Amino acid sequence: GENVEQHPSTLSVQEGDSAVIKCTYSDSASNYFPWYKQELGKGPQLIIDIRSNVGEKKDQRIAVTLNKTAKHFSLHITETQPEDSAVYFCAARIRDDKIIFGKGTRLHILP
Amino acid sequence: NAGVMQNPRHLVRRRGQEARLRCSPMKGHSHVYWYRQLPEEGLKFMVYLQKENIIDESGMPKERFSAEFPKEGPSILRIQQVVRGDSAAYFCASSPVSGSVNEQFFGPGTRLTVL
Numbered sequence: 001g002e003n004v005e006q007h008p009s010t011l012s013v014q015e016g017d018s019a020v021i022k023c024t025y026s027d028s029a030s031n032y033f034p035w036y037k038q039e040l041g042k043g044p045q046l047i048i049d050i051r052s053n054v055g056e057k058k059d060q061r062i063a064v065t066l067n068k069t070a071k072h073f074s075l076h077i078t079e080t081q082p083e084d085s086a087v088y089f090c091a092a093r094i095r096d097d098k099i100i101f102g103k104g105t106r107l108h109i110l111p
Numbered sequence: 112n113a114g115v116m117q118n119p120r121h122l123v124r125r126r127g128q129e130a131r132l133r134c135s136p137m138k139g140h141s142h143v144y145w146y147r148q149l150p151e152e153g154l155k156f157m158v159y160l161q162k163e164n165i166i167d168e169s170g171m172p173k174e175r176f177s178a179e180f181p182k183e184g185p186s187i188l189r190i191q192q193v194v195r196g197d198s199a200a201y202f203c204a205s206s207p208v209s210g211s212v213n214e215q216f217f218g219p220g221t222r223l224t225v226l
Contacts, residue, residue: 006153034214043115043202043217044154089153098167099144099215101153 002027002094006102014110019077021105023090026071032093033066033073037086038104044089048075077107085109113138115205115218116185123224124193132188132221136205143186144215145171145178148200160186193225 003026013019025033031052036044050057050064050073057064063076073092077084090102116135124130136143141162146154156170160180171178175193180186190197200222204215 036217041219043219045217046214049214098156098159098169100156101146103153104151 002092002098002100004090004092004100004102006090006105008105009103010106010108012108012110013080015082016079019075019080019084019107021075021088021090021107022072023074023092023102024070024072025092025100027092027094027100028071030071030092030094033064034091034093034099035064035075036089036091036101038089039086047088080109082109082111115203115216117201117203117218117221119221120219121222121224123226125226126194127192130190130193130197130223130225132190132201132203132223133185134188134203134205134218135185136203137207137216140205140207140216142206143180144204144206145186145188146202146204148202148220150199154202157188190223193223195225198223198225 006023034049035047037047038044048059048062048064050066061078066073085108087104087106089104091099093099115137118133143160145157147157148154158171158178159167163182175191177189200220202217202220204217206215
């Protein structure tokens with residue numbers, strides 16, 4: 001069935017360094033890949049997304065890349081700050097409006 | 112424009128009781144999705160509804176769970192005869208248009224604890 005794998009499950013980086021989270025998906029028909037940030041006790045918030053006709057997208061310190069052939073997509077956060085600490089979820093949209101989520105990456109920014 | 116509203120934020124039930132979770136989508140949104148999140152897990156799709164219609168309930172358990180989105184009022188996720196395994200955070204999301212890649216906006220969630 002449809003599946004989204006996300007790695008790593010936990011990531012610790014020094015403040016100011018970069019963080020990279022990687023995901024793979026199984027459904028080649030997927031055409032939309034959102035990334036969500038979830039802070040403790042809150043609902044997920046969309047931080048960036050990419051569509052299948054684009055290979056890379058950047059928004060300030062956040063960038064996403066998509067390799068449709070390999071069915072990989074990644075989130076890159078540069079110049080990390082304490083407020084970047086949260087759980088990050090990748091997701092892939094399959095048929096209709098169904099979105100499949102990865103299991104999440106808990107990002108810790110170390111002072 | 113208020114975001115997606117969910118209530119209650121926290122709900123405690125004893126085994127065998129019923130739980131009712133409510134979701135009011137963003138203004139102008141007619142599509143609602145329910146997800147369940149277990150501790151240290153991602154979000155699992157449960158059901159997708161439009162006004163008065165269930166579009167996709169493939170993620171919902173066949174027994175004890177039901178969902179509705181009436182013409183007037185919020186969407187309701189109902190869990191009958193709750194068991195300890197139902198303890199989780201339940202999130203709803205809404206979007207304005209189907210058949211496109213519109214973003215789903217999430218509510219703050221209802222944390223259900225079954226004693």
